[in-house]
Amino acid sequence: MAIAASGAYALGTFSLAGSPGFPGLVMDGKVLALAGLQPLSRRLGTPLTGIESLLTMLDDWAGNALALSRLADHLAGCWTHGQGLPAEPVDVGRLRVHAPIERPRQFFCSGANYRKHVIDLIVDQRGDPATQGMSADECRAYAVRLMDERAERGAPYIFTKPWSAIAGPYDPIRIPGHVEQPDWELELAVVIGKPCYRVSRDEARDCIAGYTIVNDITNRARVHRQDLKALGTDWVMGKGLPGFSPMGPYLVPASQVPDPQDLRITLKLNGRVMQDESTADMIFTIPRLIEYLSSQVQLWPGDILITGSPAGNGTHFGRYLKPGDVLEGTIGGLGMQRNVCIASEAGMA
Known part of the structure; x- marks a missing residue:
């Protein structure tokens, strides 16, 4: 996934050559470790917190989301104007990409x-006793009615x-x-x-x-x-x-x-x-x-x-x-x- 250097960004968890995983900011196919961006976030007036992992960062997502947005805008400006970056970006292809949150709490x-998926399941599996003896067309019509009712009154x-x-x-x-x-x-x-x-x-x-x-x-x-x-x-x-x-x-x-x-x-x-x-x-x-x-x-x-x-x-x-x-x-x-x-x-x- 290449994210244009326009202030748009994503977050990920990465490692290099078997090193411990680290959270990083992804822009334009490049990764910058959040630890390396923390000093800049302080200078921008919105310090990053909990940067040990993406999970710990989410404990203060409101503050970190603002900090990350300001960082991304600043970095996009650096890219656009050829200015030096506060940390060395690494091409994402050189890193191992982990699940962004490997151990969520829940x-x-x-x-x-999904409406079409459930309709197909009802027709394909015939697990609903009400579908026994129905033709394929009758079963599909039954499934459509069932999904319409579920969307309107179901949970x-x-x-x-x-x-x-x-x-x-x-x-x-x-x-x-x-x-x-x-x-x-x-x-x-x-x-x-x-x-x-x-x-x-x-x-x-x-x-x-x-x-x-x-x-x-x-x-x-x-x-x-x-x-x-x-x-x-x-x-x-x-x-x-x-x-x-x-x-x-x-x-x-x-x-x-x-x-x-x-x-x-x-x-x-x-x-x-x-x-x-x-x-x-x-x-x-x-x-x-x-x-x-x-x-x-x-x-x-x-x-x-x-x-x-x-x-x-x-x-x-x-x-x-x-x-x-x-x-x-x-x-x-x-x-x-x-x-x-x-x-x-x-x-x-």
């Missing part, structure tokens, strides 16, 4: 939140996922031999920027620090418990494997994303487009999701909420991931992930 997922469905599943945006996806149906789900992720509890959807907008990308890899074979059907889904076993949540490459501040409900989500499998949808297809908007989640749950800075997967998952195509596959995922303005699937050593089922 990691939430919104399920069944979001949100669950948690272990943050130990988080990996970097270019890390390999390790597929153990016991995983039968590993599937892709490229999603827009929201990063919370301040404590919030029982906020309205209007107030929810002020709780967002920024956005990133998560591919919510899912072992479909483990999602529905056949031995305990009455208990429904088992998301932890289906989604919690190490590396099953490539995240990043960057945290793009909310100020840099004019309309998060109008972003293109595209996922390619071995060069073939599988998912290609707008975030406008969400059943419940991002503010509605935060309003609903915070109605019962205390949210903290750095919490991650992924907002659902659009249509085009492997379930729809009858095609699941296998070693050697290459996934490329993009969301407009947020960058690109590229992950190679590899076989993992045998582990616990």
Whole structure:
């Protein structure tokens, strides 16, 4: 992702040659360590705080967002006028790019939140008893009515996922031999920027620090418990494997994303487009999701909420991931992930 040197910026977590990870400012394909920018932020009158990691920075996001904006404007001016920079920028290609927030306090997922995706699932899986005996056309018409009713009178469905599943945006996806149906789900992720509890959807907008990308890899074979059907889904076993949540490459501040409900989500499998949808297809908007989640749950800075997967998952195509596959995922303005699937050593089922 190349960000023009016009005051626009993103944030990331990086390392070089096995060194400890560090938070950096990304502009025009270059990375400047925040530690090196701290003296300049003081001279500009808005000192950066908590720069040990992006997570600790988010504890004072209001102050740091202002500091970063002033830094980015100043640096853009330096680039434009050929002035010296306060720290040496490094080409992002020389660095290892980690997930921007590798260990969030909480990691939430919104399920069944894209209209076309859920309609396809209902038609493809026929898990709803009401669809038994229906033709494909009848089943699709039923699913459309169901989604219209849900959007008008329903509520979001949100669950948690272990943050130990988080990996970097270019890390390999390790597929153990016991995983039968590993599937892709490229999603827009929201990063919370301040404590919030029982906020309205209007107030929810002020709780967002920024956005990133998560591919919510899912072992479909483990999602529905056949031995305990009455208990429904088992998301932890289906989604919690190490590396099953490539995240990043960057945290793009909310100020840099004019309309998060109008972003293109595209996922390619071995060069073939599988998912290609707008975030406008969400059943419940991002503010509605935060309003609903915070109605019962205390949210903290750095919490991650992924907002659902659009249509085009492997379930729809009858095609699941296998070693050697290459996934490329993009969301407009947020960058690109590229992950190679590899076989993992045998582990616990």
